[in-house]
Amino acid sequence: MIRIRPFQPEDWPALWAFMEPVFRAGETYAVPRDITEQDAHRMWIELPRSVRVAVDGHGTPLGTYYLKANQAGPGDHVANCGYIVAPAARGQGVAARLCEDSLALARELGFSAMQYNLVVSTNETAVRLWQAHGFAIAGTLAGAFRHPALGPVDAHVMYRRL
Amino acid sequence: MIRIRPFQPEDWPALWAFMEPVFRAGETYAVPRDITEQDAHRMWIELPRSVRVAVDGHGTPLGTYYLKANQAGPGDHVANCGYIVAPAARGQGVAARLCEDSLALARELGFSAMQYNLVVSTNETAVRLWQAHGFAIAGTLAGAFRHPALGPVDAHVMYRRL
Numbered sequence: 001m002i003r004i005r006p007f008q009p010e011d012w013p014a015l016w017a018f019m020e021p022v023f024r025a026g027e028t029y030a031v032p033r034d035i036t037e038q039d040a041h042r043m044w045i046e047l048p049r050s051v052r053v054a055v056d057g058h059g060t061p062l063g064t065y066y067l068k069a070n071q072a073g074p075g076d077h078v079a080n081c082g083y084i085v086a087p088a089a090r091g092q093g094v095a096a097r098l099c100e101d102s103l104a105l106a107r108e109l110g111f112s113a114m115q116y117n118l119v120v121s122t123n124e125t126a127v128r129l130w131q132a133h134g135f136a137i138a139g140t141l142a143g144a145f146r147h148p149a150l151g152p153v154d155a156h157v158m159y160r161r162l
Numbered sequence: 163m164i165r166i167r168p169f170q171p172e173d174w175p176a177l178w179a180f181m182e183p184v185f186r187a188g189e190t191y192a193v194p195r196d197i198t199e200q201d202a203h204r205m206w207i208e209l210p211r212s213v214r215v216a217v218d219g220h221g222t223p224l225g226t227y228y229l230k231a232n233q234a235g236p237g238d239h240v241a242n243c244g245y246i247v248a249p250a251a252r253g254q255g256v257a258a259r260l261c262e263d264s265l266a267l268a269r270e271l272g273f274s275a276m277q278y279n280l281v282v283s284t285n286e287t288a289v290r291l292w293q294a295h296g297f298a299i300a301g302t303l304a305g306a307f308r309h310p311a312l313g314p315v316d317a318h319v320m321y322r323r324l
Contacts, residue, residue, distance in 0.1 A: 030237030074308040075192030075280055075317070112314075113306060117279070118237055139301020139319050144275060146236040152274075155237070157301050157319050
């Protein structure tokens with residue numbers, strides 16, 4: 001039983017516990033691998049327009065996403081989101097639920113499109129999941145991501161209208 | 163006789179004089195049309211890694227560009243630049259000179275690619291100029307820019323290796 005609700009400040013330690021290893025691994029996010037907890041908090045919680053959290057029946061956080069405008073001014077009708085699912089909660093459809101929730105929220109906030117700027121091509125589960133949620137690969141950036149094991153790999157810009 | 167040199171703090175009033183109308187027009191940059199001078203200074207001068215200025219034989223600024231990493235961490239080998247040419251100096255090849263200089267600078271700083279995130283499709287002069295400098299349209303984002311006269315228009319992500 002997964003529920004998605006707004007972020008509350010007391011969620012942070014649980015979120016950081018599963019976000020930190022993802023950033024440290026450096027395989028999926030264009031975030032410094034040595035990012036501090038404070039900078040991660042600023043990036044994920046303070047700067048975006050909305051942050052939501054998926055919780056199980058006991059209220060335990062399973063994943064989170066942020067939503068913000070991808071560009072300013074005449075580009076601020078295009079939303080951008082980032083999603084992280086706790087490793088222990090993978091394979092339960094949490095990312096799909098987060099994505100669906102974010103599309104609904106973006107519409108509700110008046111956005112008319114959503115863009116992911118850098119989907120690492122080797123993260124095939126993510127690429128397929130976003131495609132299943134209506135995103136197309138708008139373009140592929142050759143070698144735009146330095147994978148810690150594979151070296152430079154391609155990254156996709158993914159986009160959909162809302 | 164165009165020369166390109168590092169930005170100096172005393173350049174700012176001359177740069178802002180030709181940047182402001184470009185932002186106010188809202189036809190080419192995903193920047194709030196009502197951006198304050200202070201925010202523009204932060205965006206163009208303070209946050210980027212390098213800022214350079216094209217000047218004529220009398221030292222008068224004709225254009226400027228900034229250079230920064232487009233993403234953080236495992237994406238920070240891809241550079242991003244923005245360019246503005248003074249309206250009075252258009253048609254003299256200033257933008258081409260700025261672009262060439264920025265490609266050389268990016269290589270010098272160790273970047274291995276350059277990306278423009280939002281090239282407004284109706285800005286055909288710019289699209290052709292970047293193509294002439296080795297950039298390809300990596301992808302097109304449908305309706306990602308609200309043009310003040312034309313309504314929602316497409317924007318290109320443009321990319322090249324260095």
